Amino acid sequence: MTVRFLIRRLGGLGVTLLLASMLIFSSLYLAPGSPENIVFGNRTPSPAARAAVRHQLHLDDPLPVRYWDWLTGALHGDFGRSMVTDQQVSDRVGAGLATTVTLVVLAALMIAVLGLTLGVAAALKPGFVDSAVNVYTSVSVTVPPFVASALLISTFAVKLGWFPASGVENGFWGRIDSLVLPAAAMALISCGFLARVTRNAMREQLAKEHVQTATARGLPRRHVIRRHVLRNALPPIVTVIGLQVAGLFASTLIVESAFGVPGIGRLTIQSVAQKDFPVVQAVALLLVAAFVVANAVTDLVQGLVDPRLKTAGGAA
Amino acid sequence: MRNKKQGRIRAVYKWLGPSGTLAALFLLLMVLAAVFASVLAPADPNTGDLLNNYQGSSASHLLGTDGIGRDILSRLLYGTRTSLLGPALVVGVSMAIGIPLALLGAWYGGVVDSAVARVLDLVYALPGLLLAVLTVALFGPGLTPAVVALSIAYVPFLARIVRAAARQQRVSPYVDALAVQGFGVFRISVRHILRNIAPVVLGQAAIAFGYALLDLASLSYLGLAVQAPTADWGVMVSDTDALLKGYSTPVLLPGLLIVGSVLSLTVLGARISGERPEPHPLFGRLFGRVSGSGSERRAADAPAS
Amino acid sequence: MLRLRDVDVALNVEGRMRPVLTGLNLDLAEGEALGLVGESGSGKSMTVRTITRLLPHGARVSGAVEFEGRDVLAMRPAELRAFRDSDVGVVFQDPRAAINPTHRIGDFVGEALRVNRGVSKGEAARRSAELLAAVGIDDAERRLRQYPHELSGGMLQRAMIASVLAAEPRLILADEPTTALDVTIQAEVVGILDRLRRERALSMVFITHDLDLALAVCDRVAVMYAGSVVEVRSARELHDTARHPYTIGLLGSRPAIERRAERLTAIPGRPVSAFEAGPGCAFVSRCAFAQDACRASRPRLEAFQGGLVRCHRVEEIHEHSVV
Numbered sequence: 001m002t003v004r005f006l007i008r009r010l011g012g013l014g015v016t017l018l019l020a021s022m023l024i025f026s027s028l029y030l031a032p033g034s035p036e037n038i039v040f041g042n043r044t045p046s047p048a049a050r051a052a053v054r055h056q057l058h059l060d061d062p063l064p065v066r067y068w069d070w071l072t073g074a075l076h077g078d079f080g081r082s083m084v085t086d087q088q089v090s091d092r093v094g095a096g097l098a099t100t101v102t103l104v105v106l107a108a109l110m111i112a113v114l115g116l117t118l119g120v121a122a123a124l125k126p127g128f129v130d131s132a133v134n135v136y137t138s139v140s141v142t143v144p145p146f147v148a149s150a151l152l153i154s155t156f157a158v159k160l161g162w163f164p165a166s167g168v169e170n171g172f173w174g175r176i177d178s179l180v181l182p183a184a185a186m187a188l189i190s191c192g193f194l195a196r197v198t199r200n201a202m203r204e205q206l207a208k209e210h211v212q213t214a215t216a217r218g219l220p221r222r223h224v225i226r227r228h229v230l231r232n233a234l235p236p237i238v239t240v241i242g243l244q245v246a247g248l249f250a251s252t253l254i255v256e257s258a259f260g261v262p263g264i265g266r267l268t269i270q271s272v273a274q275k276d277f278p279v280v281q282a283v284a285l286l287l288v289a290a291f292v293v294a295n296a297v298t299d300l301v302q303g304l305v306d307p308r309l310k311t312a313g314g315a316a
Numbered sequence: 317m318r319n320k321k322q323g324r325i326r327a328v329y330k331w332l333g334p335s336g337t338l339a340a341l342f343l344l345l346m347v348l349a350a351v352f353a354s355v356l357a358p359a360d361p362n363t364g365d366l367l368n369n370y371q372g373s374s375a376s377h378l379l380g381t382d383g384i385g386r387d388i389l390s391r392l393l394y395g396t397r398t399s400l401l402g403p404a405l406v407v408g409v410s411m412a413i414g415i416p417l418a419l420l421g422a423w424y425g426g427v428v429d430s431a432v433a434r435v436l437d438l439v440y441a442l443p444g445l446l447l448a449v450l451t452v453a454l455f456g457p458g459l460t461p462a463v464v465a466l467s468i469a470y471v472p473f474l475a476r477i478v479r480a481a482a483r484q485q486r487v488s489p490y491v492d493a494l495a496v497q498g499f500g501v502f503r504i505s506v507r508h509i510l511r512n513i514a515p516v517v518l519g520q521a522a523i524a525f526g527y528a529l530l531d532l533a534s535l536s537y538l539g540l541a542v543q544a545p546t547a548d549w550g551v552m553v554s555d556t557d558a559l560l561k562g563y564s565t566p567v568l569l570p571g572l573l574i575v576g577s578v579l580s581l582t583v584l585g586a587r588i589s590g591e592r593p594e595p596h597p598l599f600g601r602l603f604g605r606v607s608g609s610g611s612e613r614r615a616a617d618a619p620a621s
Numbered sequence: 622m623l624r625l626r627d628v629d630v631a632l633n634v635e636g637r638m639r640p641v642l643t644g645l646n647l648d649l650a651e652g653e654a655l656g657l658v659g660e661s662g663s664g665k666s667m668t669v670r671t672i673t674r675l676l677p678h679g680a681r682v683s684g685a686v687e688f689e690g691r692d693v694l695a696m697r698p699a700e701l702r703a704f705r706d707s708d709v710g711v712v713f714q715d716p717r718a719a720i721n722p723t724h725r726i727g728d729f730v731g732e733a734l735r736v737n738r739g740v741s742k743g744e745a746a747r748r749s750a751e752l753l754a755a756v757g758i759d760d761a762e763r764r765l766r767q768y769p770h771e772l773s774g775g776m777l778q779r780a781m782i783a784s785v786l787a788a789e790p791r792l793i794l795a796d797e798p799t800t801a802l803d804v805t806i807q808a809e810v811v812g813i814l815d816r817l818r819r820e821r822a823l824s825m826v827f828i829t830h831d832l833d834l835a836l837a838v839c840d841r842v843a844v845m846y847a848g849s850v851v852e853v854r855s856a857r858e859l860h861d862t863a864r865h866p867y868t869i870g871l872l873g874s875r876p877a878i879e880r881r882a883e884r885l886t887a888i889p890g891r892p893v894s895a896f897e898a899g900p901g902c903a904f905v906s907r908c909a910f911a912q913d914a915c916r917a918s919r920p921r922l923e924a925f926q927g928g929l930v931r932c933h934r935v936e937e938i939h940e941h942s943v944v
Contacts, residue, residue: 218706
């Protein structure tokens, strides 16, 4: 049953990506202005040179043909060449991928730890702790990632000098060290929302009869909180963590630019500014894929967390 | 005369509550700053004096100067204009498209409604920021393409709320009564339904305004919307150079104004609509699926042995 | 074994204290089954929650609740946990809500054994399977691995009974254990509960709104109205010698096969909650025998003809009906 669920999800994933790639491809090539101008920069080319470049870029072929060529290439890992640097797109993207994934994983860990801690504290301690977490949540959702980045850079990088302000250092620990602040800039904003959802879900469970049953059986409070309250509050918590991880990929556009992190996010912004279409296409598709995969994984975990969903899915 | 005025102020205070009033006052201040920027600003926002860069607070430069000696206060004041104008356009355009769509769907129900809902869901599924970034890739950077892209991204955000509220009104007896009396669809929808749900629509529009401000500032920060020399909060925050040299005021002050404005709009919007704010379409979409607690509902449908 | 004296309980409802139990007295002997009967809102479930100290946050309790001479209300957390674990077991009304839907049946039945007593996983599973068989669930090994939503309501309630028996308590509190079940399986579940209780010589407080059911299962029956007990009598006697006007009303308002021709006599008015009751007798607004004295002061629960009755006019009414 889980296998069928997986196959269905993967199928849906493929269709979504295909549609997204069509949309992105066609919209980029319908853009006003001629793409080949980017190759020439400020020079005015001779008609012959222009024709040669157009031919080389396959710009004279009809759109469906071009899309088909691109798609078959993409399926073989060939996303074409950058119009600005003439590098393979896959090489440029590959260079940033590890950094961006590390950044997102780091941020996701921070979100989970901070958000859950705050949420559990707020759920179990009504009064001051609860109100304080509530205020933090309300304010944090209005802070844009780039303001959080600026604040963290000025405090922890410039004034205190604990972390590098920009760029990524070599080596595993150097990379982690450089990515702590960018990850924190995203996590500090997102964890507030997770805290609120955790708190509400736990409060809802605390009021449930089965929690009373567990208490009536003389089970220790810690056990009741962990195995009954938190355990049953997991579905919404998992959903939020999943959606936030998906959202993190979009936030990397901003945060990587703010901290000069050479990842996919900054590459996207640079390519957009330079109108480097082959690169934009590849990274945009990658970001959409990350978004969709994160959602799919969330649904999958959801099925594991809630036994009622698992059998329901199997029966359907 | 005075009593009447005081009574009105008291009524507004009662309506908005302490936090709402504070938020409204802050926003009023921002709007006044935008309108009277040319009068209030002590200096030209774009003329720098390289000999006087990174000055602290002084009589001539109340908030000091930035890296090329421009007066920060003047830039903040002028920045209010672009920072508020963009989101205002986004909310205006998306309301102009979204509200008729929503009322249409709510009134006719059935196929029309589900078609509207499908389209809205589809657009809602796209990350708004990504949409905006791609649009900029197509049309080149600038405020106009950014506003166009965000307007499209915000249509479902507002339309879904209006649709839900209008559907509730649609099934209430007074609508049938009006229809029986021979009033037309347009008249009932606009004069009655829309009027009744106005608080919700206005409140959510205020919240959407805040989120659009956030998105546009992000785009300007990335150099994709408002362009660099122009005084704009998002552009000002992107002055990484000042930050790295240890001058945080020219960067953090506009950041503070952004947070203050968005927070005020959220608080005010929630207060006016009397509901919890809808989530931000990107950072907080997150809320939507959770508050519906889809898993609970799906679980309830599961066969019980 | 269990003794409740002058128990007052008030709940915090949006900042205001609302009494739900007033001057409640109850006694339970070793091995005895006591029925607690009353309409909804009469405080039956609150009595169970008071005995197990499961009252909602902000509740105020006074009086004495004693279990084998120990003051339940004064127990420290560890002592309270031990009391809940090994002395008393509660069968809740709606098993679908009272059993954690994310835990397997086996985890649920053996949970207290494993967590509170450190019984090994395998041993807990073995004992759980035995108990499931004892409450009449076939194919116990497979059931242990299933989730609550895969079992029927009646099956779940049996699993709940099994989970209570697993801790080998001396007292069972059954809070309307069959109300949420289909009519056809109610008798079956009650039968299992009754049989297992007798086999193991356990005491039981059986809560129900169904007077006949209480008379069938219990040794004695206590009738509750508006947060306190109005009459206590042995089940054998209550049917014929009910003395409190409310009990008489209850007996008259239920259908009986042998009296089919007669019209059912409903008790006039609607049930009153403890917080609505005035200074006098709580039943005064619905009582055919009410006098000024009944409105002025609250009667006490006093011995009358082998039972306990809370009524000012019990003797007069009795003589009147005899004459």
